Amino acid sequence: MKTLQVSLGDRSYPIHIGSGLISKPELFKPYIANKSVFIVSNTTVSPLYSKKLINTISEDAKSVHEVILPDGESYKDWATLQKIFDAMLANGADRKSVIIALGGGVIGDMAGFAAASFMRGIRFIQVPTTLLAQVDSSVGGKTGINHPLGKNMIGAFHQPVAVIADLDTLKTLPPRELSAGLAEVIKHGAIADSSFFHWIEAHTRELTACDLDAMAHAVERSCEIKSAVVAADEKESGIRAILNYGHTFGHAIESGMGYGQWLHGEAVGCGMVMAADLSARLGHIQTHEVERIKKLVAAMALPTCAPPLGNQRFFELMRIDKKSEGGEIRYITLEKIGQAKIEAVDDSIVNQTLSANQAG
Ligand code: NAD
Ligand code: GLY
Numbered sequence: 001m002k003t004l005q006v007s008l009g010d011r012s013y014p015i016h017i018g019s020g021l022i023s024k025p026e027l028f029k030p031y032i033a034n035k036s037v038f039i040v041s042n043t044t045v046s047p048l049y050s051k052k053l054i055n056t057i058s059e060d061a062k063s064v065h066e067v068i069l070p071d072g073e074s075y076k077d078w079a080t081l082q083k084i085f086d087a088m089l090a091n092g093a094d095r096k097s098v099i100i101a102l103g104g105g106v107i108g109d110m111a112g113f114a115a116a117s118f119m120r121g122i123r124f125i126q127v128p129t130t131l132l133a134q135v136d137s138s139v140g141g142k143t144g145i146n147h148p149l150g151k152n153m154i155g156a157f158h159q160p161v162a163v164i165a166d167l168d169t170l171k172t173l174p175p176r177e178l179s180a181g182l183a184e185v186i187k188h189g190a191i192a193d194s195s196f197f198h199w200i201e202a203h204t205r206e207l208t209a210c211d212l213d214a215m216a217h218a219v220e221r222s223c224e225i226k227s228a229v230v231a232a233d234e235k236e237s238g239i240r241a242i243l244n245y246g247h248t249f250g251h252a253i254e255s256g257m258g259y260g261q262w263l264h265g266e267a268v269g270c271g272m273v274m275a276a277d278l279s280a281r282l283g284h285i286q287t288h289e290v291e292r293i294k295k296l297v298a299a300m301a302l303p304t305c306a307p308p309l310g311n312q313r314f315f316e317l318m319r320i321d322k323k324s325e326g327g328e329i330r331y332i333t334l335e336k337i338g339q340a341k342i343e344a345v346d347d348s349i350v351n352q353t354l355s356a357n358q359a360g
Contacts, residue, residue: 004223007231011159015139015223021166022052029060031125031161032098037061038088040111041102042071045129048172053102065091073260076106076146084114095119104130105137112143116158126160129169131181132265135222138163140230146259150320151251157235167215178210180265182300185218188225191245194338196221204299241323242340245332246272252317256309269302278353279333289337308360311351
């Protein structure tokens with residue numbers, strides 16, 4: 001097992017990464033001993049892992065309850081969030097209660113938001129079970145739900161007390177979900193570490209085959225990169241925005257197509273190709289570097305061509321992005337592979353990127 005630290009003063013927390021961690025009571029005990037615990041999971045993940053987790057924690061916890069939500073991005077909404085509060089209040093939860101998010105990014109974001117707001121804030125543990133959640137969403141404290149008009153528009157910053165990433169859970173992940181997680185792995189290399197980007201290029205076979213040694217390195221290096229950015233700018237007043245590389249275009253695809261049609265990671269993969277194209281049009285990177293990014297995204301079985309939403313619709317959707325300021329869209333571009341920047345771009349140049357990268 002490897003343990004990293006997210007350094008945020010008295011809200012610092014460990015990220016444990018390794019095999020078999022769901023079965024290790026000592027990792028959970030410091031946070032749940034004598035507490036009423038609410039495991040938040042979904043109809044897909046619960047049958048796979050809840051029993052194991054309940055066995056691990058039931059000796060130390062005062063009580064263990066499970067809240068099982070419907071599965072899918074389209075349920076990342078108020079009505080589903082309410083089910084968590086309903087179950088907690090019906091089962092005597094109090095300010096000392098602890099939530100454990102057992103699932104992918106949808107569960108982590110919703111359970112985290114429930115923890116941020118229940119009785120004005122209680123503690124929660126992230127137990128991410130998708131690659132995307134292990135390399136990205138479980139770390140950094142962004143929690144929330146979608147609004148029909150915009151992705152992740154309602155939420156709060158609320159850090160977990162621990163992240164426990166059991167690599168064994170990746171063995172049951174469908175290939176399409178594995179690919180979605182690999183998009184965020186590529187993102188970390190593209191924005192912050194060219195040698196990691198190169199390592200990903202050299203290990204596409206192992207990564208798409210879910211080889212656990214390759215996964216361990218991908219999760220560890222991604223979490224190191226993300227933790228460092230979050231420690232520098234927890235609430236995204238500046239540099240943290242680079243973690244949104246590919247997301248301005250990607251979020252527009254996700255909400256424009258209807259939540260759940262394109263997976264988040266698929267939209268980010270395609271969005272990274274578009275943001276690379278934009279970076280080249282701005283003269284930051286060379287065309288061959290755009291091709292390198294496109295090739296890597298394609299090698300992970302991710303789409304590289306956007307759906308034909310139309311340029312005007314793309315602009316409408318992108319203006320709702322949280323990075324927009326006074327209606328002005330801010331893009332994450334690449335100065336080179338391994339270094340990102342945040343900038344406003346003239347619509348005429350973005351139009352060229354949109355026209356060149358939509359299907360049809
Ligand atoms: P997800 O949570 O929908 O999980 C993907 C699918 O895999 C679901 O059907 C789920 O039930 C299933 N699943 C989960 N673990 C499994 C396992 N071990 N075996 C088999 N099936 C399993 O999607 P995701 O890709 O994990 O997360 C995407 C969400 O994360 C989006 O809503 C996105 O906005 C959010 N996100 C948040 C942050 C953040 O910083 N908070 C960062 C990136 C993404
Ligand atoms: N996924 C972007 C962030 O955590 O800031």
